[in-house]
Amino acid sequence: MRDWLSLVSRPSRYIGREWNIPAKEWKRSEVRVCLAYPDTYEIGMSYLGYKILYWLLNGFEWLSAERAFTPWIDAEMLLRSRGEFLRSLESSTPLKDFDFLGVTLQYEMNATNILTLLDLGGIPIRAEDRDDDHPIVIGGGPGAFTAQVYAPFFDCFLLGDGEEAFLELLRAYRDWRRAGGKRRDFLAEAGDHFPWLWVPLAHGRSKLVRRSIIPSLDEGFYPKVDLVPWTEIVHDRVSVEVFRGCTRGCRFCQAGMVYRPVRERSLDKVVEIAKNLVLSTGYEELSLTSLASCDYSMIKEALISLRSEFQRLGLRLSLSLPSLRMDTFSIDLAEEIMSDGRKTTLTFAPEAGTQRLRDVINKNITDDDIFKTVEELAKRGWNRVKLYFMVGLPTEGDEDISGLVSLVKGIHRLGKRFNRRFSLSVSLASFVPKAHTPFQWEGQLPQDVLRERMRFIKSSLKGKDIEVHYHDVDLSFLEAVFARGDHNLASVIERAWRKGARFDGWDEQLNMRTWISAFSEEGIDPYYYAQRKISYDEKLPWDFLDSGVDKDFLILEHRSALLGRASGDCRWDSCLRCGVCQKYSVRNEIASRV
Amino acid sequence: MRLRLEYRKLGSFRFISHLDWLNALKRALRRASIPIGYSGGFSPQMKISLGPPLPVGVEGLREYVDLELTEVRVPLDVVHKLNEELPPELWFLRCESSPDFDIVKFVNFSIYDVFLSSECELKLDGVKGALYKIIKLYPKVYRLFLFLTPGASGIVKLLFSSGLSWQDIFLIRRLGIWRFEDGKILNPFGEVEDLDKYIDKRG
Numbered sequence: 131m132r133d134w135l136s137l138v139s140r141p142s143r144y145i146g147r148e149w150n151i152p153a154k155e156w157k158r159s160e161v162r163v164c165l166a167y168p169d170t171y172e173i174g175m176s177y178l179g180y181k182i183l184y185w186l187l188n189g190f191e192w193l194s195a196e197r198a199f200t201p202w203i204d205a206e207m208l209l210r211s212r213g214e215f216l217r218s219l220e221s222s223t224p225l226k227d228f229d230f231l232g233v234t235l236q237y238e239m240n241a242t243n244i245l246t247l248l249d250l251g252g253i254p255i256r257a258e259d260r261d262d263d264h265p266i267v268i269g270g271g272p273g274a275f276t277a278q279v280y281a282p283f284f285d286c287f288l289l290g291d292g293e294e295a296f297l298e299l300l301r302a303y304r305d306w307r308r309a310g311g312k313r314r315d316f317l318a319e320a321g322d323h324f325p326w327l328w329v330p331l332a333h334g335r336s337k338l339v340r341r342s343i344i345p346s347l348d349e350g351f352y353p354k355v356d357l358v359p360w361t362e363i364v365h366d367r368v369s370v371e372v373f374r375g376c377t378r379g380c381r382f383c384q385a386g387m388v389y390r391p392v393r394e395r396s397l398d399k400v401v402e403i404a405k406n407l408v409l410s411t412g413y414e415e416l417s418l419t420s421l422a423s424c425d426y427s428m429i430k431e432a433l434i435s436l437r438s439e440f441q442r443l444g445l446r447l448s449l450s451l452p453s454l455r456m457d458t459f460s461i462d463l464a465e466e467i468m469s470d471g472r473k474t475t476l477t478f479a480p481e482a483g484t485q486r487l488r489d490v491i492n493k494n495i496t497d498d499d500i501f502k503t504v505e506e507l508a509k510r511g512w513n514r515v516k517l518y519f520m521v522g523l524p525t526e527g528d529e530d531i532s533g534l535v536s537l538v539k540g541i542h543r544l545g546k547r548f549n550r551r552f553s554l555s556v557s558l559a560s561f562v563p564k565a566h567t568p569f570q571w572e573g574q575l576p577q578d579v580l581r582e583r584m585r586f587i588k589s590s591l592k593g594k595d596i597e598v599h600y601h602d603v604d605l606s607f608l609e610a611v612f613a614r615g616d617h618n619l620a621s622v623i624e625r626a627w628r629k630g631a632r633f634d635g636w637d638e639q640l641n642m643r644t645w646i647s648a649f650s651e652e653g654i655d656p657y658y659y660a661q662r663k664i665s666y667d668e669k670l671p672w673d674f675l676d677s678g679v680d681k682d683f684l685i686l687e688h689r690s691a692l693l694g695r696a697s698g699d700c701r702w703d704s705c706l707r708c709g710v711c712q713k714y715s716v717r718n719e720i721a722s723r724v
Numbered sequence: 725m726r727l728r729l730e731y732r733k734l735g736s737f738r739f740i741s742h743l744d745w746l747n748a749l750k751r752a753l754r755r756a757s758i759p760i761g762y763s764g765g766f767s768p769q770m771k772i773s774l775g776p777p778l779p780v781g782v783e784g785l786r787e788y789v790d791l792e793l794t795e796v797r798v799p800l801d802v803v804h805k806l807n808e809e810l811p812p813e814l815w816f817l818r819c820e821s822s823p824d825f826d827i828v829k830f831v832n833f834s835i836y837d838v839f840l841s842s843e844c845e846l847k848l849d850g851v852k853g854a855l856y857k858i859i860k861l862y863p864k865v866y867r868l869f870l871f872l873t874p875g876a877s878g879i880v881k882l883l884f885s886s887g888l889s890w891q892d893i894f895l896i897r898r899l900g901i902w903r904f905e906d907g908k909i910l911n912p913f914g915e916v917e918d919l920d921k922y923i924d925k926r927g
Contacts, residue, residue, distance in 0.1 A: 136781045136890040141739035147811060149751070358751055360740045366747075412751030412809070445754065446762070 134212070138205045142361035143171035146197075146219035149358035150410060152188045156221035159194035161304050163187055164218050164228040164265070166198040166251070168243035169236075169635070174199045175357070176365035178419060179271065179292065180234060185353035186293055193300060196220035196228075198251070200243040203632050203639075209250060216250035225251025229303065229313075231265040232296070235273020235280065238612035239605065239635035242627040244283060255624065257285045257331055262313045266303075270296070274328075275388050276565045278671045279615040280623075281330040285317055289326045289675060290341035291374070293351050299324060328675070335617075335674045341388070343678070345716050347374060347395045354406040358413070367415035367450065368407040370400050372432065376421035377700050377718065380481070381492045381691050382520065384564040384613075385421055387684075388677040390710040392701060394721040397428040401435050408440070408447060417450045424455040424463060425701075427722035433466040453477050456495045456503045461510065473511050475555075478503070479518035482526075483534025489696045490525050492687070497537070504541050508548035515545065515554050521583050521600075522561040522575040524691060531583050535590040542596055555597040558584050560606035564613045565672045566679065568687035573661040574610040577603045604642045608634065610660035616671035619659070622652045680709035725793040726822040727802060728913060733784040734813040742777035749774075749789070752809040758802055761792040775827040775912065776872060776901060779880045781890070782836075786817070786900035788827050788912045823914045831912060833904035834872050835922055836879050839894040840864045848886050854878075856904070859923065864894070867922070872901065 135141040156162070165183060167174030174180060174197075187195035196218035201209065209216060215224035225231055231253065233244055248255045253264055260267075269280060270288040277287040288295055299320060306316045321329030326342035344350045356368050373394040376386045395403075404416055416436070423429060433449060440447045449467040454460040456478050464476055478500075482488045485497055504515065519534060538556055545552035560580045563572045574580075580603045588598045612619060626634075626648035633639040649656045664670070666685055673681070683706065690697060700706055701718055711717050733745070740748065750770050753760050762768040771792035778784045791802075799819035807815045833856070838846070843863045848855055856869040872878065879896060902909035902917065909919045 135736065135739055136893070141781065142741065142744060145736040145739055147736070149748075149755075149809070149811075358748070360737065360748055361744045362747065410755070412754035414750070414754070446768070 134205070134208050137208060139202060140361070143199070144201070144205065144219075145360060148360065150355045151220065151357060154188060154194050154220075156194050156196060156218075157223065160192040161194075161230070161300055161307075162223075162228045163193065163195045163230040163232055163300065164198055164223075164225055165195050165232045165234075166200075166225065166247045168200050168233060168240040168247055169633070170202060171199045171359075172361070172363040175359055175363045177234070177236065178369055178371060181353060181356060182293055182351065183232070183296060184357075185355065186297065186351045187300070189351075190297075192304060194220075195232075196223065198225055198247065200246050200633070201250070206246060206250060206632070215252045216247065226253050226264060228265045230300070231267045233267065233269050233284070234271040235269050235277075236271050237635055238273070238609045239640075241280065241612065241623045242631045242634055244280070245624065245627040246632065248283065256282050258282070260285065260314075264313075266313060266317060268296075268299075272384060272388065275384070275675050275677060276613065276615060276672050277328060277330075277675060278335065278617045279612055279619050281617055282620040283623075285329065285331070286321065287328045287330075287339075288342065289328065289339050291344040291350075292342070294344060295324070295326050295342035299327065335671075337674065339675050341676060341678050341714070343714050343716055344374075344393065346719055347371065347393050348399050352395075352399075352403050354403070355410040356407055356413075358411045365417065366413075367417050368404075368411055368413045369417040369419045370403045370407070371395065371420060372400055372418045372423055372426040372429070373420045373721075376425070378422060378425070378494070379492050379687070379697050379699060379706070381490075381568040381687055382481075382523070382561060382564065384567050387566050387568075387679050387708075389421070390677075390679065390708060391716055391718045392425075393716075393719045394427060396721050396724065397431055397435065400428070400432050401439055404436055405439060405443075408445065409443075414446060415448045415450060417452065419452055422453070422455065423451045424460050427720050429463060430466070433463060437466070453479060456480060456499050458503060458506050461503060461507050461512075464507070464512070465510065473513060475514040475516055476507060476512055477516040477518070480537070481518065481520050482523055482530065483519065483537045484530045486694055487523055487526060487530045487533075489694045490691045491520075491523055492691070492696050494696055494699075500537070500541065501544060504544050505548060508545040508552050511549065513549065513551045513553060515541070515552070516557065517541070517554065518557050518559070520561045521558050521587070522580045524561070524569060524572045525694075526561075531586060532590075535587055538587075538591060538596065539594070542594060553595060553597075555599070556587075556591065557599045557601070558587060559601040560603055560610075562606055562610045562613055565670070566675075566677050566684075568684045568691060570614060570670065570684065571664045571666065571688060573663045574607065576657075576661060577607050580606070602637050602640065605635070605637065605640055607656070607660055608640075608645060611656045612659075614664075614671075615659055618652075618654060622648050622654050625652055678708075678710035678713050680707075683708045725796050727791045727793060727797075727799055727819055728822040728827070729789050729791065729803070729806075729816050730786050730818040730912075731789065731814065731816040733778060733787055735783075737811065737813045738778070738781055738783045741780050742774065746772065746774055748814075752806060753791075755809045756805040758791070758797070758805060759794045761794045773827075776831060776834075778898060779878075779896075781896070782879065783895065783897040785897065786911075787898075788901070790822050790827065818913075820913055823912075825914070827901075827912045830903050830910075831901040832872050833902045833909060834870050834879075835899040835902075836868045836870065837861070837895075837897045837899060838866045838868060838883065839896070840866070840888075841892050841894045844892070846886065846888075848882065854882065857923070869922070871904070 318332040325340040328339040375389040375392045761771040775788035859867045
């Protein structure tokens, strides 16, 4: 029993023992893994990749996977004051006693939380200070594509799809241990053997790390059950991944580049998984997830079969799609998922306010699409629309900002005309140039310019009952620093953490002064990282981490962007030679074409 | 068919908030395939009503919930099926067809055991009106007989107002809730119980 629970905020995030937790003798497994999520329980438990690994690994007798999350600041202080280690939820084992500590890198600003996990778990925060008795700390997830930033804190990184690769690594480790091998020796050996594994201390940046790709989701693992938490989590529902990867080719989007090709799950599998998950958890909501679920080739069929399947079972279920495309097809889908006639909020991401700028970023929707969609949904009785835009996109000028304002005003007017109760909310985020995208050579605009543009938009929309929110510009600035960071930034992260930086991705937690002084004490100029434009022939710190997408393709896409030319989608247009399929012998797997 | 059920909430599950517990219970009911009725309207809700909430961090030995079923079921079967979908700390202990009164409006009295971390005199001067009786069971254990006030965190507020904090409290446990009437107590099933049993018997 954790006797400190009554002393902290939200104690239910630390109690564990969720429904469906596997009945395992955790401490007896031959190989013990702790999947540690560098954010709160509510966020970590909502993340799909984490669930997949948890259930996959726990399916093997010799192997067990437990969970840990970064404790909130009050709980951290309490554990420290009592000299206690951070422990896993399942068997209450200090993190230092596992064979592997798996950390997912979902978001740049989780970096300091990783150090809390390590330090509070009794593990030296730098890999060079660990010995054979410490766990192997392995990183994965999208952040592994910029692993150079976090390298000193990790023993190794797994690049790409984790499910098969991680299992393979753990098997090799088991056999290595059986043969009497030492933990640290295993690392160098494994790094030589597995193309998708980067062991910074063994290879430096001399190895070209390849990506692990699962060619087909249907043949891959997907859990039949899910844990049911005792407290509300961010995505409080079961989810079925309908496809992985995306080839829309939005030029700002890292996920759309590094997870190619598109691999769709078959309709039968989607329905089967959904049934398993809903029956085993009792959840009342099911989400069909992916990078853009409206693009799933069997989406309509899926919604219809799910509805009839659950009707047959006599179970109420609401379906949800994470975000919608701006076309009437999507409105039809929205009608399909809205059970019981309830028309709540619809969310769209036009990203940019003018046609020119949408062509630059390759967001292939037209003003006409947007207005038709809004008219249609307002006519059909939808009351509330939420729009996401980015500010500070490459080539963006004043006319794009005023274009955004008039677009929003136009949408609002149109919506009101067909539905008196129509209301609009607009969310603005700063553009963050990301590694491995066509915009990796672009810089972020200075914070005051971004603020000025956002303020202009907000004040222009004042008094129109349009809600305008914006993402913290300072936070986006830090994201930009780390999104294109190099190996020099690890010491800044460590320094900021030592100065007390925690949960920096949470607006109210971010302390800019801490970060600015951490940068200056380490002699690092953050503006250089966030704001500078990089030339094509400069060697990039993440070049050795190969997503499969050719640099030449990214350059071509960047040039097209500057010319305002949109590119197609290789699912239904011709191949654009991004390089992934040739290099990795994979191809788009489209469910409707089987 | 309307049922009234009695359950307990023990151990670390005492940290589940009232609302979270309602959601967890709904999911357990769905897993157990118990045919719960739904309200009409745009967002149909399961017909469940929980009794007076337990504050976060307080154990409950005898808590109550009403369920509206669309089909007739053997009450004991409902308990068995539901318990298969819940950990022992959240088990249901009893199920009867529901008496004709609302639990929340019915009950006005509760008994709590307070286990302190260290020995100290518990003084509850400021709350004479709510307090019926206080007994020291053991050096660090007090039993409080309280008239319920609406609102969840009554007991915790009361202890805090007497200068305690969670640092000083090892555990608070609610033994149950009753209607206090003419010196007698009635449980939410409408049965008379022996108040002296709680006053005389220790533990």
